[in-house]
Amino acid sequence: MRKHKKAKPINRFRWADYQVDHDNFENEVWKDLSNDHFMRISFRERIRFSYLEKLCSFSFKMLIKRHNTVFYDLGPGDFDSFTEHQRYQPRAVYLLKNQWVQIQLGVYVIEYTINDGVAYSHYSLNYGIGYHIYMETELTSNRESNQNILVDLFKETEKFLHDSIVNGSAPYFSNFRIK
Numbered sequence: 001m002r003k004h005k006k007a008k009p010i011n012r013f014r015w016a017d018y019q020v021d022h023d024n025f026e027n028e029v030w031k032d033l034s035n036d037h038f039m040r041i042s043f044r045e046r047i048r049f050s051y052l053e054k055l056c057s058f059s060f061k062m063l064i065k066r067h068n069t070v071f072y073d074l075g076p077g078d079f080d081s082f083t084e085h086q087r088y089q090p091r092a093v094y095l096l097k098n099q100w101v102q103i104q105l106g107v108y109v110i111e112y113t114i115n116d117g118v119a120y121s122h123y124s125l126n127y128g129i130g131y132h133i134y135m136e137t138e139l140t141s142n143r144e145s146n147q148n149i150l151v152d153l154f155k156e157t158e159k160f161l162h163d164s165i166v167n168g169s170a171p172y173f174s175n176f177r178i179k
Contacts, residue, residue: 056170057168057169057170059170060125060168060169060170061168063107063125064106064107064165064168067106067107084151084155088150088151088154088155089147089151091103091112091150091154092146092147092150092151092154093147095112095114095119095150096114096143096146096147096150099113099114099115100112100113100114102128105158105161105162105165106161106162106165107125107165108123108124108125108161108165109123109124109127109128110122110123110124110157110158110161111123111124111128111131112150112153112154112157114139117138117139118136118137118138118139119136119137119138119139119149119150119153120133120135120136121133121134121135121136121153121154121157122134123157123161123171132171132172134157134160134161135153135156135157137149137152137153
């Protein structure tokens with residue numbers, strides 16, 4: 001014979017438990033705020049997204065392989081203080097003077113711009129036809145600090161893109177990923 005133990009109540013905390021309950025909250029407003037209007041993604045769609053991500057990753061790896069056989073291998077990368085002073089500092093001075101600079105890094109075309117006191121870094125995989133923004137930073141009125149900010153912008157952007165080339169991982173997925 002079994003002893004029936006009294007079930008312990010389960011303490012569940014939900015999102016609605018912490019919301020303010022207004023007395024004049026209308027049903028129409030609740031319908032607009034509810035999550036029912038979000039599209040639920042089916043299992044088939046998740047499989048499709050996964051397949052498209054793998055397809056995009058595969059095409060990026062093939063692009064890297066084709067580029068490396070024609071041109072060169074990037075190697076492990078150098079982002080030390082010598083590179084910072086010999087390559088990034090003159091580029092920062094040039095960017096502050098001309099407000100625009102474009103460089104090639106492997107398969108990428110990287111464009112750095114300054115617009116209204118904000119520095120942007122964009123990169124392109126299709127030789128400049130379409131760009132993707134990677135990073136932006138606000139500049140100050142001090143020239144020395146602006147050079148240091150731009151050096152950090154160059155270093156972060158090029159390190160990210162270099163790692164994506166070495167690892168063979170696509171930095172983004174195509175627009176068919178977003179519906």
